[in-house]
Amino acid sequence: MRRAPAAAAPHHARRLRRPPGAAAAAPAPALPALPAARRDASMDSCPAGGAGAxxxxxxxxxxxxxxxxxxxxxxxxxxxxxxxxxxxxxxxxxxxxxxxxxxxxxxxxxxxxxxxxxxxxxxxxxxxxxxxxxxxxxxxxxxxxxxxxxxxxxxxxxxxxxxxxxxxxxxxxxxxxxxxxxxxxxxxxxxxxxxxxxxxxxxxxxxxxxxxxxxxxxxxxxxxxxxxxxxxxxxxxxxxxxxxxxxxxxxxxxxxxxxxxxxxxxxxxxxxxxxxxxxxxxxxxxxxxxxFVLGTGKGNVEEAERLLKPYLARYPKGAIFLFFAGRIETLKGNIDAAVNRYEECCEAQQYWKQFHHMCYWELMWCFTYKRQWKMAFFYADLLSKENTWSKATYIYMKAAYLSMFGPDDCSPFGDSEAELFRIVPTLKLKIAGKSLPTEKFAIRKARRYLSPNPVPLPVPPLEMMYIWNGYAVIGKCPNLTEGMLETLIEAEEALARSSATELLADDRCVIKLLKGLCLKHLGKISEAEEHFNYIYLNEKKIKYDHYLIPNALLELAILYLDQDRREEAIKLLEKAKQNYKNYSMETRTHFRIQAALHQAKSAPENGMHSGASAVS
Known part of the structure; x- marks a missing residue:
């Protein structure tokens, strides 16, 4: 078990409230991008309705x-x-x-x-x-x-x-x-x-x-x-x-x-x-x-800010635009500013409660980046009680955050980590006859807890964070990346002290992948390369988490693109694309491989290089 950094208790129970004295949205140019109901001569000449053809x-x-x-x-x-x-x-x-x-x-x-x-x-x-x-x-x-x-x-x-x-x-x-x-x-x-x-x-x-x-x-x-x-x-x-x-x-x-x-x-x-x-x-x-979710994390955040600015000026309390403002702050690595924007978004309207849930999801990840597990648990719990998108995913995340609590941390509401993991497979939902990829991933990971003496998952929230591109976010903040690396090193040391099981290679490779991403963002390129290669070299030992191999190749390819090793990168991407199938999150990985290939093939013309993780 890991002790999380101290976190303030939630300042609300069911609805977000901005603390007194909080700053309002910053002023933006007055010119709106969307015209309101403009009236011109041709419109004024139209009949008001009813009388006449x-x-x-x-x-x-x-x-x-x-x-x-x-x-x-x-x-x-x-x-x-x-x-x-x-x-x-x-x-x-x-x-x-x-x-x-x-x-x-x-x-x-x-x-x-x-x-x-x-x-x-x-x-x-x-x-x-x-x-x-x-x-x-x-x-x-x-x-x-x-x-x-x-x-x-x-x-x-x-x-x-x-x-x-x-x-x-x-x-x-x-x-x-x-x-x-x-x-x-x-x-x-x-x-x-x-x-x-x-x-x-x-x-x-x-x-x-x-x-x-x-x-x-x-x-x-x-x-x-x-x-x-x-x-x-x-x-x-x-x-x-x-x-x-x-x-x-x-x-x-x-x-x-x-x-x-x-x-x-x-x-x-x-x-x-x-x-x-x-x-x-x-x-x-x-x-x-x-x-981010389907690419290499190469979105143009500056362009997004430019597009959003006139709308925030016209609609300073518009929930949709406050949400995008929060997302932009998240991607810039300004996590505290992002939290404030999401809180503003929730306060702005009460008609669509589901809109709050979207903010809760982003807030959950913001506190994950800060390793404030209790706050992250709080939002996962809210989602599990109020939102119907994927109960299995929300309960999985609750259990995942509980697994990160230190020995002196109290379990909220008396929840048991193992019991929560055990009920995840029972919550499978189908939309239009299809199961959600994230939900299937959570169910596969939680199955080990069906054993009478389960082997704990080493860092489940940090692994799910990889699926949702979180390492591209913390990569912009050395202090957050260093903190995450510290947590991963502690997990690796705990794994080394534990008894060997059939899941040891899987768990070790999960940690290696996530450590590799942190090391890459901290500029420790040779160490990152070593971690990604470790997974590929231990492919035969991996029993269940087969998604790790193509994703390790993908991350190694992006690392090579950063170093202008274009031909090597393309070979790795083709290998990841052609040689592996029927693994967790396969379609999402293929989307990201396609984005990396597009980047590789356009690199000589525009000189663009990736500073972000492909999946993380």
């Missing part, structure tokens, strides 16, 4: 104005007001239907709550049906191709063009929900026809915009913003997929270019349109989450 263009103007006003309410934490302002027209207006479903999807993507995901999926399907009614009665691929090359622009009205973009967006968002439920992408590939329809539509609409025959409609900026959102999202996401998945997708016509995707989203984010905030949020997700 209106043209499709005036209906489109009114719908866009009302939907942008609803988004403004949503970003100001007035979630119920935003939904209420849209609901009455969701069967009659494509933009009301799309915006209503988009808000629910944003909720689902922020909370990961299974019921939220199901509700968002059903609502998006209904929105798609509404959009279908406004589409031209022909297939978009054929019609727009004819429109550009042979027919006049009269064949597609502005309303019909917007119907195409809204319909494609519904398909795109449904695909995103599929990915949220199934990291292995099986469902995504099975639903490839629908996804491909969306992809092809965006490609055709992008071609339309580039055509010299295209005449911009009154709401062109909103239409163009939708095209940039879709083209950018597809290119960026597809570029991240592992090679084995990409080959399947390319076979049916998909392709993705990371740089083009980022450029499209950046242009969409900087435009004055309905979709500018969606482009911004996707970029924020990419730079602060996707590049």
């Amino acid at each position: 209106r043209s499709p263009t005036s209906d489109l103007n009114v719908a866009l104005r009302e939907c942008m006003a609803a988004l403004d309410l949503f970003l100001n934490n007035k979630f119920s007001d935003a939904l209420a302002s849209l609901q009455a027209k969701t069967k009659d207006s494509m933009y009301h239907a799309l915006t209503y479903a988009t808000i629910l999807e944003m909720q689902a993507m922020m909370t990961f709550d299974p019921q939220d995901i199901l509700n968002a999926g059903n609502t998006m399907k209904e929105a798609q049906a509404t959009c279908q009614r406004f589409r031209k009665k022909s297939t978009v691929a054929d019609s727009i191709n004819n429109l550009v090359h042979r027919q006049s622009l009269e064949h597609f009205t502005e309303e019909e063009i917007h119907a195409e973009i809204c319909y494609a967006e519904c398909l795109l968002q449904r695909a995103a929900l599929t990915f949220l439920q199934d990291e292995n992408m099986v469902s995504f590939i099975k639903g490839g026809i629908k996804v491909r329809n969306s992809y092809q539509t965006y490609r055709e609409l992008d071609s339309l915009i580039q055509s010299p025959h295209y005449v911009k409609g009154e709401n062109h900026l909103h239409f163009e913003g939708g095209v940039k959102l879709g083209v950018g999202a597809f290119n960026l996401t597809l570029s991240m997929f592992p090679a084995r998945i990409l080959r399947l997708l390319e076979f049916v016509g998909f392709s993705g270019n990371k740089e083009h995707g980022l450029l499209q989203l950046q242009e969409g984010a900087s435009s004055y349109s309905f979709r500018s905030v969606l482009c911004t949020m996707l970029l924020l997700c990419y730079h602060t989450f996707m590049t």
Whole structure:
């Protein structure tokens, strides 16, 4: 057992409270990135509704104005007001239907709550049906191709063009929900026809915009913003997929270019349109989450700060933006500042409790980085009681933190480490018929406690921290990295003193991997290389934790990339990709291998080097 650094007792029980006198959000430039309900001459000329017939263009103007006003309410934490302002027209207006479903999807993507995901999926399907009614009665691929090359622009009205973009967006968002439920992408590939329809539509609409025959409609900026959102999202996401998945997708016509995707989203984010905030949020997700969880930790945090700044100025209490502000502080290594931001986020609204849970998850990791096990346990306990995403993962983390308590530390609520680990396998949950990868990992690790005399896991929270990219965070803070290394050395010494078991090689290699990451970030390159090589050389001795070998090769490859040993790095990455299968977190590891290969192959051109861990 390890003694944790002293930690203050939680200053709240069920809800976060900011201490008196805490600083407010720093001022930011006044120029907002998202326009509120702007009124111009053309909009003012539209009838208020009810009396008299209106043209499709005036209906489109009114719908866009009302939907942008609803988004403004949503970003100001007035979630119920935003939904209420849209609901009455969701069967009659494509933009009301799309915006209503988009808000629910944003909720689902922020909370990961299974019921939220199901509700968002059903609502998006209904929105798609509404959009279908406004589409031209022909297939978009054929019609727009004819429109550009042979027919006049009269064949597609502005309303019909917007119907195409809204319909494609519904398909795109449904695909995103599929990915949220199934990291292995099986469902995504099975639903490839629908996804491909969306992809092809965006490609055709992008071609339309580039055509010299295209005449911009009154709401062109909103239409163009939708095209940039879709083209950018597809290119960026597809570029991240592992090679084995990409080959399947390319076979049916998909392709993705990371740089083009980022450029499209950046242009969409900087435009004055309905979709500018969606482009911004996707970029924020990419730079602060996707590049860490599914990449080598090379997200552009400075770009994320630049994107966020005007939104924090316009919405200083906006929960979504406070959350991203906290995440940015975390990635910069400013853990105390991150904690303050997450607390602000929880105080900002009480309508969506699940939003608090997202902050609790981040706070749990913040206190893990600081090795304040009691505080980390506190947030894992809150999540296990209030959130339904993965009870197995939350209970596993509670047990993991208990295992780090010192001999003089009292166990909160009388919880038993071994008993908590034993119930983890009974809590397995399936979403859309699929088990969560993190949950499967926790269950596999906890199974050893089903034995009458279990061999304790050496450092379970630090191992899970590797899965969620935590070593890339503490790597920016030498004091945090040194503290973590000290804890790992203590665990290694305790393991050396214990009796030999069949799990000894597994446990020793877990510690070696995590120590290697700490040593790398502290600049002790040769020692880090030795630790990663140790795992590969002891491959035959590992009994259960087979994920360690490909990940050790991955980390060694990234170490070589930092030293400009590019050819050696690529060989290791190919070995990790080709020679191992059926191990824990395999798909996530393949995403990271793909990101490292992309970095390796682009290194000679741009001179970029990684300072972060691939998985950690």
